[in-house]
Amino acid sequence: MTGDGTTGEAVVSLRGVRADLGSRPVLRGIDLTVHRGEVVALLGANGSGKSTAIRTIIGQVPVSAGEVELFGTPRGRFRDWARVGYVPQRTTAAGGVPATVTEIVSSGRLSRARFGVLRKADHAAVRRALELVGMADRAKDSVNALSGGQHQRVLIARALAAEPELLIMDEPMAGVDLASQEVLARTLREQVASGATVLLVLHELGPLEPLIDRAVVLRDGCVLHDGPPPKALGQHALPGHDHVHPHAPTRTGLLS
Amino acid sequence: MDILDYAFMQRALLAAVLVGITAPAIGIYLVQRRQALMGDGIGHVAMTGVGLGFLLSASPVWMATAVSVLGAILMELIRWYGRTRGDIALAMLFYGGMAGGVMFINLAPGGSNANLTSYLFGSLSTVSESDVTAICLLAGFVVLVTLGLRRQLFAVSQDEEFARVTGLPVRALNLLTAVTAAVTVTVAMRVVGLLLVSALMVVPVAAAQQLSRSFAATFAIAVAIGVTVTIGGTVTSYYEDVPPGATIVLLTIGAFMVLTALATPLARRRARTAAAARPAPDPAECAIPAARAADGKVGV
Numbered sequence: 001m002t003g004d005g006t007t008g009e010a011v012v013s014l015r016g017v018r019a020d021l022g023s024r025p026v027l028r029g030i031d032l033t034v035h036r037g038e039v040v041a042l043l044g045a046n047g048s049g050k051s052t053a054i055r056t057i058i059g060q061v062p063v064s065a066g067e068v069e070l071f072g073t074p075r076g077r078f079r080d081w082a083r084v085g086y087v088p089q090r091t092t093a094a095g096g097v098p099a100t101v102t103e104i105v106s107s108g109r110l111s112r113a114r115f116g117v118l119r120k121a122d123h124a125a126v127r128r129a130l131e132l133v134g135m136a137d138r139a140k141d142s143v144n145a146l147s148g149g150q151h152q153r154v155l156i157a158r159a160l161a162a163e164p165e166l167l168i169m170d171e172p173m174a175g176v177d178l179a180s181q182e183v184l185a186r187t188l189r190e191q192v193a194s195g196a197t198v199l200l201v202l203h204e205l206g207p208l209e210p211l212i213d214r215a216v217v218l219r220d221g222c223v224l225h226d227g228p229p230p231k232a233l234g235q236h237a238l239p240g241h242d243h244v245h246p247h248a249p250t251r252t253g254l255l256s
Numbered sequence: 257m258d259i260l261d262y263a264f265m266q267r268a269l270l271a272a273v274l275v276g277i278t279a280p281a282i283g284i285y286l287v288q289r290r291q292a293l294m295g296d297g298i299g300h301v302a303m304t305g306v307g308l309g310f311l312l313s314a315s316p317v318w319m320a321t322a323v324s325v326l327g328a329i330l331m332e333l334i335r336w337y338g339r340t341r342g343d344i345a346l347a348m349l350f351y352g353g354m355a356g357g358v359m360f361i362n363l364a365p366g367g368s369n370a371n372l373t374s375y376l377f378g379s380l381s382t383v384s385e386s387d388v389t390a391i392c393l394l395a396g397f398v399v400l401v402t403l404g405l406r407r408q409l410f411a412v413s414q415d416e417e418f419a420r421v422t423g424l425p426v427r428a429l430n431l432l433t434a435v436t437a438a439v440t441v442t443v444a445m446r447v448v449g450l451l452l453v454s455a456l457m458v459v460p461v462a463a464a465q466q467l468s469r470s471f472a473a474t475f476a477i478a479v480a481i482g483v484t485v486t487i488g489g490t491v492t493s494y495y496e497d498v499p500p501g502a503t504i505v506l507l508t509i510g511a512f513m514v515l516t517a518l519a520t521p522l523a524r525r526r527a528r529t530a531a532a533a534r535p536a537p538d539p540a541e542c543a544i545p546a547a548r549a550a551d552g553k554v555g556v
Contacts, residue, residue, distance in 0.1 A: 097471055
């Protein structure tokens, strides 16, 4: 929150990035830079390539041309993953076997744990992350017993457990009830206030609108707009504009 | 306990206990990543190894280990690269593995499908001294991996995409899971047989899930069930002269059904206790003062 974000160090930088899924080009040469302390929203219709753009940054989707850098290091050589917190696009935090909220969130701490051994400080960080999203009282519950919004809070706590400098979130508000949306907006506000950099994919700006410094709009794998959040999209956030995202409960994510 | 007087039964019980521990221990990660039938596939591929062992007069257990490890690595590679045609490639691998086993064993001097049967459905009484040595070594490897790397394997099996961003070597861990599953298949081969191996990897985990809320508890209960049914099945097969593999698998499914029947009232009671312990359940969130008070408590 330096006010003038463009002068800060580039935390995420994509230059001329192209990516294909199968033989279909999904990204056709996009440029995107996120500076330290900025909150950047990646907007666009379904199929515009916003999730793919995020997934090239974390290395889940290979890049066919162009360069991706994290904290000034080419992605292929980047090792300092504890600086990055990632919230993938999911409707559930559950897997094929029951797991408690703490067990799921603890896996977010592995980037700071040596050989997968969690020490006292790591357990404390997990507890803090749960408190940040207001889930500390559910720590020992099975994630199967949670609502959709609570699942999302668990996924965000998992990303926060490593105390990252950069948060990358893919549609954190999809399928989230209003109470959880407010908790998430508050959590994000606190993170930004303490200096975190945020890149998030959004379907609409919604309750996060006041936090967004800059919006990048994609269409057909190209950058259509890069600047202040577009006003038209902002209206989607008005109270009473209800978006319902139907998701089949058993699926683990639209792209997984 | 006259059952322990016989050396072959001592070997059989030792092998059974090791299978009861290792099969659910790796199986839980396969169930978690929703690849419950992977063990079945590896079992098919391992048949080629058994056949080759007979053909080359080498140890069928070690040959099966080598071939199923190769098969498991191939399955992982198919999963990475052959996204669209992956399941067809896997089908060819499985049935090719089975056909290869039948072919090699019939080519072997004096070999016939009868030799194969003891590997397909298990044959505890023919477990040899060297088999036990191999099973102990392989089981040690499986326990070391599944317990020593439990946090890493949990993370990768829970959410592969997220695990990548924690810097875990996702591909290496996936390969290790596949290799460990392959090793477990050969550990269990002599006890329950290649065609029934997958049941011991999956069913104890499914049964344990009926009782547990956490991964750690599921792991412990699944291993406890695994050891109980393998010992129970082995002892039963000694006294009743029934095939051990089939007995063990049917006992496991029986355990699953009993636990499922027990779990329903247990879950209801648990829900009631949870509701009682939490004086402000979901409806109270509408009342703003109550919600604020609850929030305040959490923050402190």
